[in-house]
Amino acid sequence: MNFDQMLEAWQAQTPYDVNRDALRQALDAEEIRVRRALRMHRRALWFMWIVGTGMAVWAGFWIAITITNGWPAIYAVASGVSLVVFALGVGAIWMGLGRRAELDRNFGNSLQEEARRSLALVDYQLSLARRAIFSVLGVLCFVVGTALFSWTVNKSQNISDVSSGRGWSLFALVFVALAIRALYKGRNERRMRKLKLEARQRHLRDLLAALDARE
């Protein structure tokens, strides 16, 4: 076979046919998946918004009550810290969403643009993996914020069962155990994810270098 015969064989090829029923089923499944993902995303967003905003408003309300009733300043401080932490949580969610939208796919991209976009996405995911400790700290802040807030409410209302020494020791023990487990699990997952992302990063860099190369 010479080059012309190769071209001839290529151009004369009969394409595979497509099983229309299987394709239709795949499209239907994809539509359901996309709708479900969108619904879940919206629900998660609303949930975080409602919880974050609700807790912030509630904490603000407690600051006002503390000041109005002349309760000890520690209650107002605890409520204030809770409020700041919840507000930070809501802000972080919005920043994360904005960044994701920025990296969304454009179907009209050329292969080179798509490779660059994918590389930017991988770089971003790697930077997230490097900064994952802040996410863990953020979650811990939420827990601390909630604990401080509940302590404030319980103390001010004299609910002795929860605010008793034994109750708080138990809470601290469970909290520390959960925090250690989350940190350990998170570290292992981050390590695996980082390895995969670095392999992908090398692959994309090689592809871009090969595309740019003038042989």
Place this chain on the structure above:
Amino acid sequence: MLEAERTRVFESWIDAHKAILFKVARVYGATHSDREDLFQEIALQVWHSVESYRGDCTASTWIYRVALNTALAWRRKERRHSHGRQDIDAATALLIAPSARDPRLEWIYERIAELDEGNRALALLMLDGFSYREMSQILGLGESNIGMKINRIKATLAAKLAKEVHDEL
């Protein structure tokens, strides 16, 4: 765009350009099941892309872009995909092979699959008769760079052909 119109455009694209989807799946998928999976993924992305198509290039150029970009992303997600077809009987394959197939084609596909990822795309476009300008739109490379790479690919394929002929003798 109305759902019916989107479906009509998608079906007409699949009718006219299913060969593009198959060729890309064939050279970027290592095994038959990979190719089925990649073919399906490309078809789904073509479906999603219908609304973004503004007609500023031919449908075949657009579909090649979507197909190659999907193949690029698919490598990243490989093995995670089962796409909702897990509930479909394994015998219900998406691709139906033609009754007769030129054995030379398998040789060509295998040689293209041996090239690096960027050159695989170029080889497909070259064999499908795309102009340098169209290749430039699809790949995002300068036309002079494409010319040099095409010459290199032709030389590589010619050398492999010569070796094949030599080995047969």
